[in-house]
Amino acid sequence: MGIPKIEFLGAAGTVTGSRFLLSCDDTKVLVDAGMFQGLKELRLKNWNPFPIDPQQIDAVILTHAHLDHCGYIPKLVKDGFEGKIYLTEFTGKLAEVVLLDSARIQTEDAKYAAKKGFSKHNPPKALYEEPHAAKAVQQFSVQPFRTRIQVAEQTFVTFFPSGHILGASFVEVEFFGKRLLFTGDMGRQEHPLLVTPDKIPSGHFDAVITESTYGDREHAPTTTVFETAINETIDRGGSVLIPAFAVDRTEVILVQLRQLMETGKIRRVPIYADSPMALKALSFYRKAIDEDSEEIRDEIVRDWADKDPFDPGTLVELLTVEESKSINEPPQPCIIISASGMATGGRVVHHLRNMLPNPKHTVVLVGYQAIGTRGRRLIEGETEVKMHGEMVPVRAQIEQIKSFSVHADSEELIAWLKTASEQPGQVLVVHGEAGAAETFSDRIKSELGWKSHAPIDGEAVTL
Numbered sequence: 500m501g502i503p504k505i506e507f508l509g510a511a512g513t514v515t516g517s518r519f520l521l522s523c524d525d526t527k528v529l530v531d532a533g534m535f536q537g538l539k540e541l542r543l544k545n546w547n548p549f550p551i552d553p554q555q556i557d558a559v560i561l562t563h564a565h566l567d568h569c570g571y572i573p574k575l576v577k578d579g580f581e582g583k584i585y586l587t588e589f590t591g592k593l594a595e596v597v598l599l600d601s602a603r604i605q606t607e608d609a610k611y612a613a614k615k616g617f618s619k620h621n622p623p624k625a626l627y628e629e630p631h632a633a634k635a636v637q638q639f640s641v642q643p644f645r646t647r648i649q650v651a652e653q654t655f656v657t658f659f660p661s662g663h664i665l666g667a668s669f670v671e672v673e674f675f676g677k678r679l680l681f682t683g684d685m686g687r688q689e690h691p692l693l694v695t696p697d698k699i700p701s702g703h704f705d706a707v708i709t710e711s712t713y714g715d716r717e718h719a720p721t722t723t724v725f726e727t728a729i730n731e732t733i734d735r736g737g738s739v740l741i742p743a744f745a746v747d748r749t750e751v752i753l754v755q756l757r758q759l760m761e762t763g764k765i766r767r768v769p770i771y772a773d774s775p776m777a778l779k780a781l782s783f784y785r786k787a788i789d790e791d792s793e794e795i796r797d798e799i800v801r802d803w804a805d806k807d808p809f810d811p812g813t814l815v816e817l818l819t820v821e822e823s824k825s826i827n828e829p830p831q832p833c834i835i836i837s838a839s840g841m842a843t844g845g846r847v848v849h850h851l852r853n854m855l856p857n858p859k860h861t862v863v864l865v866g867y868q869a870i871g872t873r874g875r876r877l878i879e880g881e882t883e884v885k886m887h888g889e890m891v892p893v894r895a896q897i898e899q900i901k902s903f904s905v906h907a908d909s910e911e912l913i914a915w916l917k918t919a920s921e922q923p924g925q926v927l928v929v930h931g932e933a934g935a936a937e938t939f940s941d942r943i944k945s946e947l948g949w950k951s952h953a954p955i956d957g958e959a960v961t962l
Contacts, residue, residue, distance in 0.1 A: 500524065503675040503962045505706070507954040508550060509533060510930040513541060514712050514869055515567040517683075517930060520551070523675040526652045527551065530560045530672065530681050530708075534570030534601070534626075536843065538871030545571065545626055553580035557651035561586040562683025563667035564593035564746055570601050573631040576638065583640040585650050587658050589666030589794065591639045592783050593746050598632040600745075600776040604844050615888050644668070644793070645697075659697040660794055662686025663905055664747035665784055669696070677705040677962040680923070684710055684930070685907040685915060687718075691754045692784065692808075693794055696907075698918035705924040705962055709916070711931030711953075712867060713908040714939025721902045725755070728861050728898045729765045733832040737859035740895075742847045742874060744840035745777035748866050750784050750809060751903055752836055757811040771826050773817040773846050774838040781809060781816075827853050840865075841872035848873075852886050854895055861896040865903040870932060909939055913946060926951040927960060 503523040509516030516535035521528045535541040553575040561569055561584055572584060572594075586594065605625035612623035642648055647657045653675045658668040663686035672679045680699065688695050732739050743749045749772065759765040772778060788808070791800050799808060817823050823846050826835060837847035842864075851873070854860040868874035876884050877897050883890045907915060916926075926949050928940040936953035943951040954960060 500675065503677050504959050505679075505708070505927070505962060506550070506959045507929060507956065509535065509544070509956070510567075511954045511956045511958065512933045512936070513537070513956075514867070514930055514932055515541060516544065516571070517568045518571065519681065519708060519929075521654075521672070521674050523653075526654065526675070527556050528558050528560065528651050528654050528672075528674065529556050530670065531562055531568045531683070532559055532571040532575055533565075533567040536567055536841065536872065537869035537875075541871065545574070549575065549578065553578045556580050556582055558582045558654070559584045560650065560656055560670055560672065561590060561594065562661070562670055562681065563664055564590050564597050565664065565684065565744070566597055566601060568683065569594045569597060573598055573602060573627040573635045576635045577627045577631040582638065583650070584635065584638050585640050585642055585648070585656055587644060587666045587668055588641050589783055589787060589792075590668070591641045591666070593664070593666055593780055594639070595636045596776050596779045597746060598635060599629060602627055602629040602632040608844065611887070657700075659700070660694060662690050662693045662696040665693065665787055665794060671700055674962070678703065679962070680704045680707045682707070682709045684712070685912060686905055687907050687911055690905055691751055692796060692799055694796055696915060699915070699920070701920040703921045703923070704919070706927055707916070707923045708927045708929060709912065710906070711912070711928045711936045711939040712906045713904065713935070714912065714928065714931045714942070715935040716908060717910050718904055718908045719901045724898065725863065725900045726759055726764045728863055728896070729834065732859070732861040732896070733766045733768055735859050736832060737857070737861060738829055738832050738854070739834045739861050739863055740847070740850050740854050741834065741836045741863045741865055742840055742842045742851075743777070743836050743838060744866055745774045745838040746780045747905060748840055748903065749774065749777040749836055749838070750781060751905065752865060753781075753809040753814070755903070756834065757809065760811040760813070766832075767811070767813060768831070769833040770811070770814045771817055771833060771835045772814060773823050773826065773835055773850070775818055777836070777838055778816050778818065785809070823849070841868050841874040842877070843872050843874075848886055852891050855884070856892050856894050858894045858896070861898060864897070864899045867904065867906065868899075909942060912939070913942065916943070916947065922949055924950070928953040
C-alpha cells in the first residue's frame, strides 16, 4: 500500500480557493473545491488546469456552500468529474443556489465584457455555465450530521455542525488508516441563529487541517458604529448600502436591523434585500426555523414561532432586475443589502456605481474583504475604484463593521482546538492570508505545544 498524502491546491497563503486533495495509490478524494477570489493573480488560478484529471477523483467532500469552498465544483464536472459530492442537507440546498448563480453571473459578465470590449479573452468566456452547475447538483449526496459513511476505498467521512453558516460542517475523514479533521470555516459561539460548533470528537487525530482567516487577530467587540452610521446617513437624507454575502451574512444583518428598529436604536426606514440568491438563502433559513432544525438555536424557534425574525415590518424583497433598478434613486432614505459581500460582482456593483460618487450616502462593509477585492480597496481609502471598465469616484462615507463576522477569531479557534481529548499528530494551518496562517501556526506551537505548520500553495504532506 502507498503512503497517504494531502496536497494543498488552494487556500494556502490565501483565504480563497479551498482545495485539499487526499491521495493513496489510485484513490483520490477532494475536500472542498473552491474558487479563487480577490487579486487578479489569484482569480487567474481558476483557469489553470487542475493538477490531476478530474475523472480520477473518486469523491468530493464539501464543508459548506460559500463560493471559495464550492465554486470550482462545476468546472471539475465540466472537465469530467462524475463522482458524488458529499454534503449536508442545507449545504446542498444553498450550494445549488450559489453554483447556479455563479454560473449565471460568469455568463452575464462574459457577455457584458464582449459588448463593452474590456476583456482580454476574445471572445470573453465563462469558467463554466449553468448546465455544468446543474449537472454538479445532480451529483450531490446529502448526508446527516454525526453519521459515519464510506465515500471511497478505505475512506470514511463524518460531518459535524460548525456553526458558520446553515449546513456548514467540520469533517472527520478516515483515510487509509489515518484520522484527519478538516475545520472548513469554523463558526463562533454567538451566531444569532445557529447553534455553537460541536466539540472535537474524542480520540487521536493524525492531522488537523484548520482555517486561520482571523488567525492573527481577535474580533472587535460589538460597538454602536453600525447604528450611528445608519442614523447619521438617514438624517442627512442619504441611504445606506451594505454589500453582504448572500448566504448567512444577509440573514445576520437582517436580524440585527430588526432588533435595532424594534428597540428604537435606528430610524424605521425601508430595508431592501436586493439579491435573488440572498432571498433564496433566506427562504432556507426560514425553512430551518419552521422545521426546528437541529442547527437552529432553541430560543429562535421558541421566540419567533409566530413572527419573522428577519423582518421589522419594513423589509422589501426585490426579485427582478427592474425592481433592483427602481432603487437606483430611492425617493426616501433607505437601507439596501445586496450581494456580493466583497463588492466583486452581482447587483451591488450597480448600486455602488450609483451611490459612491454621492457624499450623502454610506457604504457599510460587514464581511471579510480579501486582498484585491473592490471592498478591500474601499476600506483602504482609494479615491476611485474600477467598475465595468471605468473609474468611479469614491465620495460616499465608507465604514467597516467587524463584529458581524461568523468566522472564529484566533482566541475562539484556540479554545475550540483545546476541546480535543488528545494532542494531534500535526496541525496544518490553511485558509488565511500570508502572515495570518503563520501567526496562528506559531500560536498553536507556543500555547498548545502541538506540532504545527502553514503549508504553501502546491505543497504535499505525507500523513
